Amino acid sequence: MAKKRTVRSIPQERTPVRELDPVVRATNFEEVNCGYTEPEAILESTRCLFCPEPKCIDGCPVSIDIPGFIQKLGEKDFRGAYDVITGTNLLPAVCGRVCPQENQCEGVCVVGESLVPVAIGRLERFVGDLAIQNNWVSLPYIEPTVYKIGIVGSGPAGMACAADMAKAGCEVTVFEAFHEPGGVLRYGIPDFRLPNTVVDAEIEKLEQLGVKFECNTLVGRLFTIEQMIKELGFHAVFIGTGAGYPTMLGIPGDSLNGVLSANELLTRCNLMNAREFPNVDTPLPLGKQVVVVGAGNTAMDALRVSKRLGAENVTCVYRRSKAEAPARAEEVHHAEQEGIEFHWLSNPVEILDDGEGSVYAMRCIRMELGEPDESGRRRPVAVPGSEFEIETDQVVFAIGTNANPIIGQTSKLKLNKWGYIQTDENLMTSMAGVFAGGDIVTGAATVIEAMGAGRKAARGMKAYLGIRDVGRADRTEMLFGLSVREHNFTRVRSA
Amino acid sequence: MRTTRSKRKTVNDTLINRFDIVRREDFSDVTYLLEVHHPMMSRAAQPGQFVIVMSHSDGERIPLTIADFDREKGTITLVIQAVGKTTLEMQQTCQVGTSLYGMAGPMGIPSHLSGAKKVVCVGGGLGVAPVYPQARAWKENGAYVIGVLGFRNKDLVFWEDKFRAICDELIICTDDGSAGIKGFVTDGIKLALEKHPDIEEVVAIGPPVMMQASAEATRPSGVKTMVSLNPIMVDGTGMCGGCRVKVGDVVKFACVDGPDFDGHQVDFADLMVRLRRYKEEEKAATERWSESCRMRNVGGEVIAFPE
Numbered sequence: 001m002a003k004k005r006t007v008r009s010i011p012q013e014r015t016p017v018r019e020l021d022p023v024v025r026a027t028n029f030e031e032v033n034c035g036y037t038e039p040e041a042i043l044e045s046t047r048c049l050f051c052p053e054p055k056c057i058d059g060c061p062v063s064i065d066i067p068g069f070i071q072k073l074g075e076k077d078f079r080g081a082y083d084v085i086t087g088t089n090l091l092p093a094v095c096g097r098v099c100p101q102e103n104q105c106e107g108v109c110v111v112g113e114s115l116v117p118v119a120i121g122r123l124e125r126f127v128g129d130l131a132i133q134n135n136w137v138s139l140p141y142i143e144p145t146v147y148k149i150g151i152v153g154s155g156p157a158g159m160a161c162a163a164d165m166a167k168a169g170c171e172v173t174v175f176e177a178f179h180e181p182g183g184v185l186r187y188g189i190p191d192f193r194l195p196n197t198v199v200d201a202e203i204e205k206l207e208q209l210g211v212k213f214e215c216n217t218l219v220g221r222l223f224t225i226e227q228m229i230k231e232l233g234f235h236a237v238f239i240g241t242g243a244g245y246p247t248m249l250g251i252p253g254d255s256l257n258g259v260l261s262a263n264e265l266l267t268r269c270n271l272m273n274a275r276e277f278p279n280v281d282t283p284l285p286l287g288k289q290v291v292v293v294g295a296g297n298t299a300m301d302a303l304r305v306s307k308r309l310g311a312e313n314v315t316c317v318y319r320r321s322k323a324e325a326p327a328r329a330e331e332v333h334h335a336e337q338e339g340i341e342f343h344w345l346s347n348p349v350e351i352l353d354d355g356e357g358s359v360y361a362m363r364c365i366r367m368e369l370g371e372p373d374e375s376g377r378r379r380p381v382a383v384p385g386s387e388f389e390i391e392t393d394q395v396v397f398a399i400g401t402n403a404n405p406i407i408g409q410t411s412k413l414k415l416n417k418w419g420y421i422q423t424d425e426n427l428m429t430s431m432a433g434v435f436a437g438g439d440i441v442t443g444a445a446t447v448i449e450a451m452g453a454g455r456k457a458a459r460g461m462k463a464y465l466g467i468r469d470v471g472r473a474d475r476t477e478m479l480f481g482l483s484v485r486e487h488n489f490t491r492v493r494s495a
Numbered sequence: 496m497r498t499t500r501s502k503r504k505t506v507n508d509t510l511i512n513r514f515d516i517v518r519r520e521d522f523s524d525v526t527y528l529l530e531v532h533h534p535m536m537s538r539a540a541q542p543g544q545f546v547i548v549m550s551h552s553d554g555e556r557i558p559l560t561i562a563d564f565d566r567e568k569g570t571i572t573l574v575i576q577a578v579g580k581t582t583l584e585m586q587q588t589c590q591v592g593t594s595l596y597g598m599a600g601p602m603g604i605p606s607h608l609s610g611a612k613k614v615v616c617v618g619g620g621l622g623v624a625p626v627y628p629q630a631r632a633w634k635e636n637g638a639y640v641i642g643v644l645g646f647r648n649k650d651l652v653f654w655e656d657k658f659r660a661i662c663d664e665l666i667i668c669t670d671d672g673s674a675g676i677k678g679f680v681t682d683g684i685k686l687a688l689e690k691h692p693d694i695e696e697v698v699a700i701g702p703p704v705m706m707q708a709s710a711e712a713t714r715p716s717g718v719k720t721m722v723s724l725n726p727i728m729v730d731g732t733g734m735c736g737g738c739r740v741k742v743g744d745v746v747k748f749a750c751v752d753g754p755d756f757d758g759h760q761v762d763f764a765d766l767m768v769r770l771r772r773y774k775e776e777e778k779a780a781t782e783r784w785s786e787s788c789r790m791r792n793v794g795g796e797v798i799a800f801p802e
Contacts, residue, residue: 177732179549179556179597187734216512216599218732222539244734248746255741255765257772264735272556272729278783281555281581282729283776357768404733405751409604 005049007114014116015044022337026307029191029275032334033097033122041126045074047118049110056105056120061452062088066105066120073123082131085124090163090205091156091451093132093198096125098189098297099448100328132201137208145169147465150234152219152407155183156447157240157438159206160454161461165238166209168458168467173234174206175217178271183242185447187271188263190301192308193331196270220410225434236433236461239413239421240454243439245402249293253351254397258287258359262294262302262398269305287394288312291362293348295325299398300332303340306396314340315390319347319367319380343390345369347382351395361389401444418443426460427453435461514595517570522653525577526621528562529589534569536601542628543606543723543755546571547731549597550585557581558728560700560754561601562624571598574624574653580780587788602731603754606632606721611695614638615687616662617709619645619680619701623654625723626700634661641687641694642666645680645705649673680705681712694718699758703767710758720758724749726769741765 018034019025025032036044048070056066065084072081085092101107101121109117130136147170151158154176166172180186182199203213219225219241228234246261248254265284268274274284290306292299295318307314316335318325321344325332336342346364354360366386369378403419414422414430420443421436423429429436437453439445462468518530536546545560563572577586589595606629614633618626623644633640642662646652647670658665666683667675676682680701688694697720699709706722713720726738726749733751740749741762747753 177599178730179552179599214512216514216597218599218602221544221601222536244732245748245751246734246736248736248739250746255739255746255769257769261736264729264737267729267735273553277776278780280553281780283773283780285773285776357771406732409751 005046007049007111010047010049010111010115011043012115014047014119015040017119017122019334022334022339025192026304026338027310029308031195032192033330035129036119036122036126038126041123042074042076044119044123045070047111048074051110055108055110056118059105059108061104061446061448062455064088064105064124069127070118070120070123073127078127078130079136081127082136085127086131088455089124089448089451090160091128091202092124093128094156094185094194094202095448095451096121096123096128097194097198098446100297100446102329104448129198132198137205139208140167142167142210143169145465145467147171147235147467148233149173149461150175150228150232150237151240152225152237153183153240153242153438153440154181154203154213154215155240155242155438155450156185157242157450157454157457158183158238159202160451161238161240161435161437161458162211162454163206163209164455164458165461166206166211168462170235170465170467171212172210173212173214175219176213176215177218179215180271181213181215183240184244187267188298188301190266190270190305192304193301218406220406225407225411225413225431229431229433236435236465238454238457238461239407239429239434239436239440240438240450241404241407241440242450243401243403243420243444245404246397247400247402248397249348249399251348251350253353253359254395256351256353256359257357258393259351259395259397262292262298262396263401265302265305265396266298269309275309284309286311287359287392289390289392290314290394290396291317291390291392292396292398293317294398294400295320295322295327295332296398296400297327297331300327300335302396302398303335304338306394307338307340311394315343315392316340317343317346317348317362317364317390319345320377321345321369324377345380346388347380348395349387352389359393359395361391362395363387363389401439403440403443407440426463427457428460428464433464514598516589516591516593516595519589519591522574523651525586526651526653527575527577527586527589528624529573529575529585530570531573531595531598532568532570533598536571536598537564537566537569540564540571540601540628541605542608542632543625544601544603545625545731545754546573546598546600546602547728548573548595550581550588551596554596555581556597556729556731558602558725558731558750560625560723560725561628563628572624574621576621579777580784583781584784599731602750604752606698606723606755608632608636609696609719610636612638613641613691613694615641615643615684615694615697617643617645617680617684617697617699617701619699619705619709620647620651622699622701622705622723623658626698627654627657629698629700630658631661639663641691643668643680643683643687644675645669645683645701646674647671679708681708684709684712688713688716688718696721697758698722703763703770706758706761707763710761710763714759721755722758722761723754724756724761724766725754726766727772740769
């Protein structure tokens, strides 16, 4: 028996991960973070202390048994590690890449109190990638029910809800307005951070669970939520349509040519593959001097996509300082490495017209941080007389999104004053049997939070339909691949 | 060049995901009609709505206003003008028996049919097609419908019979006078307004210049004038903001807040500047495509392209 690990006995440094060279990668769309190799992952797994009361599990929005999977990983039982993760998280390869771990599991990791926390995200991704390579599927025993479930939106919330309902034996159909499923994982997050092949693999796993995907289907307009329940025979519906209605800044000049939302830039680039124009038909004329307004993950994606598309100068303008930037720390760091210029504490006031309806410069004003506001972040205040101009031919707004209005326009669901759908504590909306979750309820948040909401809605849905939540059977209680607890072989079933 | 392109094949062979072309009609060298079988969409479609079409997996998503829908046959009709790469290509490839790669919709807020008793429905060029379901809906609503259709010349005229069947009066205008009256649709609108002082509403669909002129023609009399805007779109679901237009002092997204707006409020200058956004790319793509077609057709059938 190995000695009990202590902070002193474990490797003091976090195992570094190989990354593509910043100069090379800024010209292509290859994934930047290469992920751990097997020896690296095992070495990093030895840094986990297996705390008796693990804080990381509480830090995770879906409460993955983190020490559990790290232990299996350390024992080289990779399949076992995968089964532990997929007990709660369907998409380890996605979440390992895009979760803001520093605010979640890694942020509360006990090792992190004195050293750099365990690289939980990288370990999760290692396991997720292995599963894709080896085509592992955790196919549980599914007892069929009579229920038909409709899921509106194929993003992370919809995928999580679909998986849980499929496992509960329901016939699940996911509707997507675009021609390819995946939602924000597909159109939003670029390939160098989350390759589309990973999204494909995760969707394939859902299909193996029996989930059907119907693309090109704009729910609300092709048929309404009410029709789904009353005419199309769905017993319950989950709405996860996201908050993809981009905000423009509302300053003079923001309808000029060359001003666009980060959503448009990313959709053209990621979903429509406009970077291959003219081999594909969707164009994306990119400026040479690109300015991105905002400093969230979407802004970082827009900055780094612009750089890869060949812009000479790419500048980020953000009204607060680096410490307040909402992006994942790793993304800001990668952007800096790739030569993105940052104007912290600067706020755009006007976009200037070249006389022909296109952008030629943006006027900004310097800010300084005042007292903290409601969000707890220090409120930026303009410094009088500090205006300056940045020369630019393309301005990208990445300053947040609002609720998508289509479901609100076409149904009688109760909305709040910002247009988000109102739900009760089980995520049921004002219409019986109709649940909602993710950004369309909370406003823009993260992939893992949306997945958490999808799973929570699935629990509510099961309760509503009267499906007993069997949970995940422990391996030790399995007999002939079936759960002893749930399948009492002596019980006589009534037909 | 292809790096991490998604390898996923979306084979959708279900009722809502098949877009078979069941009828095609060519109105002229550049204008053609496609009737696509989609029973569910034909039931949902309302006048004023549009669809987003993708002809193949590497194609663009292009917005096309629904020109007609037949709920009994279960079809959606689109009228397309071959002007750019995608529409030229579709003119060749979209034949009866083939399918579209994708068609999402119906999108946009349906046209609001007020209780007006006398209306003018104005269609210019290709806009003649999408104004048809609106005119028909007004007629079914019991209104007195005056149709004003504008074409460049007699050869480009289409759907005259369809309009005759539903309009109480029909004014055809051609630029050269080869059919109907000589003049633009604005002349037709003026004629109608002079003859019928009790016109309550005008609906104008066509190129932006024509819609702007129509709105200006009715501005002095203050008759409510609705226009259907056609800015550049990607998704059509309110997600990209590419289709934003200025209406009054407010910025609206044509895909989810429109496409119908009050013509007297729309900032057409802004719309027209924004429509030029991808002009160079469009031109390059069209030239490149035409070139590759010529090469494919060496020795074979020669296809003429508008220069």
